[in-house]
Amino acid sequence: MKIRYLVLIVIVLSISSVFIGVSNIAPWDIFNLSADQLEILMISRIPRLISILIAGMSMSICGLIMQQLSRNKFVSPTTAGTLDSARLGVLVALMVFTSASPMQKMLVSFLFALIGTFVFMKILEKIKLKDAIFIPLVGLMFGNIISSLATFFAYKNDLIQNMSSWMQGDFSMIMSGNYELMYASIPILIIAYLFANKFTIAGMGEDFSKNLGLNYRQVVNIGLIIVALVTASVVLTVGVIPFLGLIIPNIVTIYQGDHLKKSLLHTALLGAVFVLACDMIGRLIIYPYEIPISLTVGVIGSGIFIYLLLRRKKYGL
Amino acid sequence: MVDIKGVFKTYNQKSVIDGVSLTIEKGTITSFIGPNGAGKSTLISMISRLITKDEGVITIDGEDITKAKNNELAKKISILKQSNAINLRLTIRELVSFGRFPYSQGKLKKDDWEKVDEAIDYMELREIQDKYLDELSGGQRQRAHIAMVIAQDTEYILLDEPLNNLDMRHSVQIMKTLRRLVDELDKTILIVIHDINFASCYSDQIVALKNGKIVKQGPTCDVIDECVLKDIYDMDIDIKKINDNRICVFYA
Numbered sequence: 001m002k003i004r005y006l007v008l009i010v011i012v013l014s015i016s017s018v019f020i021g022v023s024n025i026a027p028w029d030i031f032n033l034s035a036d037q038l039e040i041l042m043i044s045r046i047p048r049l050i051s052i053l054i055a056g057m058s059m060s061i062c063g064l065i066m067q068q069l070s071r072n073k074f075v076s077p078t079t080a081g082t083l084d085s086a087r088l089g090v091l092v093a094l095m096v097f098t099s100a101s102p103m104q105k106m107l108v109s110f111l112f113a114l115i116g117t118f119v120f121m122k123i124l125e126k127i128k129l130k131d132a133i134f135i136p137l138v139g140l141m142f143g144n145i146i147s148s149l150a151t152f153f154a155y156k157n158d159l160i161q162n163m164s165s166w167m168q169g170d171f172s173m174i175m176s177g178n179y180e181l182m183y184a185s186i187p188i189l190i191i192a193y194l195f196a197n198k199f200t201i202a203g204m205g206e207d208f209s210k211n212l213g214l215n216y217r218q219v220v221n222i223g224l225i226i227v228a229l230v231t232a233s234v235v236l237t238v239g240v241i242p243f244l245g246l247i248i249p250n251i252v253t254i255y256q257g258d259h260l261k262k263s264l265l266h267t268a269l270l271g272a273v274f275v276l277a278c279d280m281i282g283r284l285i286i287y288p289y290e291i292p293i294s295l296t297v298g299v300i301g302s303g304i305f306i307y308l309l310l311r312r313k314k315y316g317l
Numbered sequence: 318m319v320d321i322k323g324v325f326k327t328y329n330q331k332s333v334i335d336g337v338s339l340t341i342e343k344g345t346i347t348s349f350i351g352p353n354g355a356g357k358s359t360l361i362s363m364i365s366r367l368i369t370k371d372e373g374v375i376t377i378d379g380e381d382i383t384k385a386k387n388n389e390l391a392k393k394i395s396i397l398k399q400s401n402a403i404n405l406r407l408t409i410r411e412l413v414s415f416g417r418f419p420y421s422q423g424k425l426k427k428d429d430w431e432k433v434d435e436a437i438d439y440m441e442l443r444e445i446q447d448k449y450l451d452e453l454s455g456g457q458r459q460r461a462h463i464a465m466v467i468a469q470d471t472e473y474i475l476l477d478e479p480l481n482n483l484d485m486r487h488s489v490q491i492m493k494t495l496r497r498l499v500d501e502l503d504k505t506i507l508i509v510i511h512d513i514n515f516a517s518c519y520s521d522q523i524v525a526l527k528n529g530k531i532v533k534q535g536p537t538c539d540v541i542d543e544c545v546l547k548d549i550y551d552m553d554i555d556i557k558k559i560n561d562n563r564i565c566v567f568y569a
Contacts, residue, residue, distance in 0.1 A: 197423030204403050207367050212418045213391025258405035
């Protein structure tokens with residue numbers, strides 16, 4: 001797949017996404033919008049589009065970085081406890097500082113995501129599993145333990161309802177004023193691009209990195225910080241979008257290989273396309289109501305994941 | 318010149334390298350031989366700073382490797398380990414281009430690409446340079462890794478069992494390439510090798526290790542000797558001279 005086709009698909013889907021919704025705005029209205037229509041565009045539709053694009057791109061890239069650093073194709077924020085840890089972090093922020101600003105919440109959530117991912121990586125180093133497929137299972141178990149901790153504290157503090165809003169990824173609540181935190185991902189993604197070569201070398205192992213004079217530990221730590229920051233910002237604004245970081249990088253690997261410099265842009269764009277498409281399906285399937293994105297992505301994503309698993313021998317994933 | 322003085326290494330109270338001192342001259346192939354568990358791989362991993370030593374000093378051209386900068390050292394010495402189980406989908410060309418990382422930090426310039434091209438041609442990989450590593454045979458993959466080391470263009474090249482899993486033809490091809498690297502490009506090569514006949518035919522110097530100690534070191538003809546080999550391997554090895562090469566016969 002050529003990069004320009006992906007860009008084209010992103011543009012087409014983005015434009016269509018803006019014109020889907022309960023209140024009627026047609027493409028041909030664009031040059032003489034009424035005040036109401038303009039407001040809907042500025043307050044709801046465009047923020048939604050931007051958050052979809054950023055979430056799709058950044059979660060896919062997180063998955064890609066994690067897979068390279070852990071040298072396992074099945075590690076992603078979903079399967080390494082990162083998402084669950086980030087969520088626990090938000091909960092702790094709510095419990096400890098009752099009137100935490102979004103920035104503070106993000107910081108606490110980031111710290112939790114970082115610690116959680118770090119612990120998972122340590123577990124990976126300690127247990128040498130023969131089959132790569134067991135690693136995401138260990139990660140899912142680890143994530144569930146953290147998640148049950150979060151649920152326990154949420155029950156005790158009457159925060160269950162509050163918490164479910166980051167349980168499920170949902171773009172329907174995105175409005176100008178509550179999504180701006182997502183912009184924090186953009187500079188982080190640029191840093192990820194600058195480190196692409198180093199991540200690829202780190203992905204070939206510690207000995208390999210040392211031979212080339214690369215500070216392996218430092219690169220791995222930077223990677224984990226990037227992943228934790230992005231995950232925290234997405235979980236706080238949109239919620240959990242499962243499978244994204246798992247399937248998108250694996251699809252890109254098949255046709256583009258694992259050289260991060262080559263695959264990063266593809267991964268970002270394909271992630272955006274996938275989330276945009278899932279979001280539109282979710283908005284159209286029971287129109288005028290809508291299905292949360294975590295459900296559509298979950299159903300379609302798990303299907304693709306099973307397909308990838310079955311084909312993994314063929315492509316050497 | 319690589320200078321090793323009084324190096325020790327213990328793992329879990331078990332001594333792996335037990336007071337090794339050794340000098341390796343420039344522009345030579347030195348083979349490290351010895352039974353399994355003799356400490357050969359540990360020793361060359363320490364020379365290439367992949368693992369730390371407990372005691373002793375290792376200097377390369379007079380510079381202590383523990384004091385040298387990682388990146389500077391990567392331009393001077395490179396190592397290829399026996400288990401290069403890279404499971405990334407990279408093409409040969411991409412892998413070889415990573416050899417230029419110490420010089421370019423990932424932003425390869427024109428002369429970096431020239432080195433990459435040279436290395437690919439040197440290992441005769443031009444036709445398959447855009448194939449992914451996971452599509453290659455063991456021999457091709459090993460050649461790709463050696464090409465990366467050539468692109469890294471270090472004076473010292475350390476190889477840990479580079480002939481593992483290779484058939485005779487590819488083994489000979491790789492050993493000939495190593496000989497060419499020394500004779501034509503004036504590299505210094507240290508190699509851990511199990512096949513003593515390859516060591517005998519291609520190296521200038523042989524270092525025999527056993528239980529973490531050097532049993533014998535010296536010019537190839539001194540080490541490939543019935544008494545010495547008996548000492549190292551605890552078995553009788555008959556040595557025949559065939560076309561000026563000393564060939565060890567131990568199969569039956």
